[in-house]
Amino acid sequence: MLTQPATFKLDERFMARWSADDKRVISQAKETISGELKGKLSAYCTHVKGHGGVKKSLRLLTRVLPEFRYAARFDVARYYESIDHGVLLSQLKTMQVSQHNQDIVQQYLALPDRRNTGKGMIAGGSLSPLLGAVMLTPLDKTMEAKIRKGHLWYIRYMDDFVVLAKTRHQFRKAIKQVHAVMRELKLTLHKEQKCFIGKTETGFDFLGYQVCPRQQLHPSAESIKRLTHRYRRLYEQGVSLQRLRQYVVRWCCWLWGGLQGLVSREGGVERYWGVSAVKANT
Numbered sequence: 001m002l003t004q005p006a007t008f009k010l011d012e013r014f015m016a017r018w019s020a021d022d023k024r025v026i027s028q029a030k031e032t033i034s035g036e037l038k039g040k041l042s043a044y045c046t047h048v049k050g051h052g053g054v055k056k057s058l059r060l061l062t063r064v065l066p067e068f069r070y071a072a073r074f075d076v077a078r079y080y081e082s083i084d085h086g087v088l089l090s091q092l093k094t095m096q097v098s099q100h101n102q103d104i105v106q107q108y109l110a111l112p113d114r115r116n117t118g119k120g121m122i123a124g125g126s127l128s129p130l131l132g133a134v135m136l137t138p139l140d141k142t143m144e145a146k147i148r149k150g151h152l153w154y155i156r157y158m159d160d161f162v163v164l165a166k167t168r169h170q171f172r173k174a175i176k177q178v179h180a181v182m183r184e185l186k187l188t189l190h191k192e193q194k195c196f197i198g199k200t201e202t203g204f205d206f207l208g209y210q211v212c213p214r215q216q217l218h219p220s221a222e223s224i225k226r227l228t229h230r231y232r233r234l235y236e237q238g239v240s241l242q243r244l245r246q247y248v249v250r251w252c253c254w255l256w257g258g259l260q261g262l263v264s265r266e267g268g269v270e271r272y273w274g275v276s277a278v279k280a281n282t
Contacts, residue, residue: 001107005022005112014122026126029104030126030130032098033097037095044143044156045140047156048129054207055257056258058207059258065200065211068166069165069167069200071164071198072196073161073205074162075161075195076190077188079187081121082188083135084186085106085113088131089105089109091134092105095137138185139161139182151165151174175197200212203215205222228275231244231276235280245273249269252272
């Protein structure tokens with residue numbers, strides 16, 4: 001049995017501080033649930049261990065993007081905070097997760113929920129990414145059926161996903177299906193800030209990159225904003241020029257890593273070093 005954790009917020013995310021014993025129980029549950037779900041989670045859900053992660057998502061997306069005319073990029077609003085406990089537990093039961101592990105998940109969800117809302121999941125727990133994958137499995141399955149027919153293409157990283165279509169009719173139908181699944185799961189999509197619906201030739205942001213057919217990837221405006229924000233914080237803390245430089249170099253290594261020529265390296269490190277320095281002094 002898990003015990004009541006201490007809860008707190010970090011960068012607007014709901015966190016919990018579990019005891020050492022609880023951490024062991026949760027870690028064991030994660031391993032056994034992962035085993036029980038093996039082969040049941042969609043290959044198109046790429047944040048799951050062994051499914052490729054951010055860089056594989058981008059490699060796959062850039063490869064198929066020129067074949068499609070329309071794109072929709074969605075993000076679930078306040079995903080972890082909106083997860084309905086009943087819906088998630090029902091999905092675990094359907095996916096034949098053991099009753100013992102269902103009970104642990106129920107406690108994992110309910111104990112930090114001191115207001116008894118029946119909603120929400122902590123962001124800092126080791127089980128959360130796995131449960132985040134499970135929650136949107138109905139969406140994955142719906143899109144997979146369309147992919148097999150050659151009508152659509154789809155990729156998801158946690159609650160951030162892209163749907164591609166070749167015709168306007170297929171595109172509109174797919175968007176309606178996305179909204180229908182969201183209603184069933186009691187989730188809401190971002191309407192403007194993290195949403196794109198239009199032609200692929202326009203380009204759109206996904207997982208920190210700006211994506212456009214037949215063009216190299218570039219860091220998104222949000223990625224640049226995060227780079228310069230972190231640089232400014234380090235600068236204001238009075239860290240050395242060498243450490244600031246190291247931070248920008250590491251960021252560039254993340255930006256270019258795993259994308260073998262798919263991402264622009266124009267200007268090299270100096271480009272982002274210059275951008276960061278200018279922002280820090282304005």
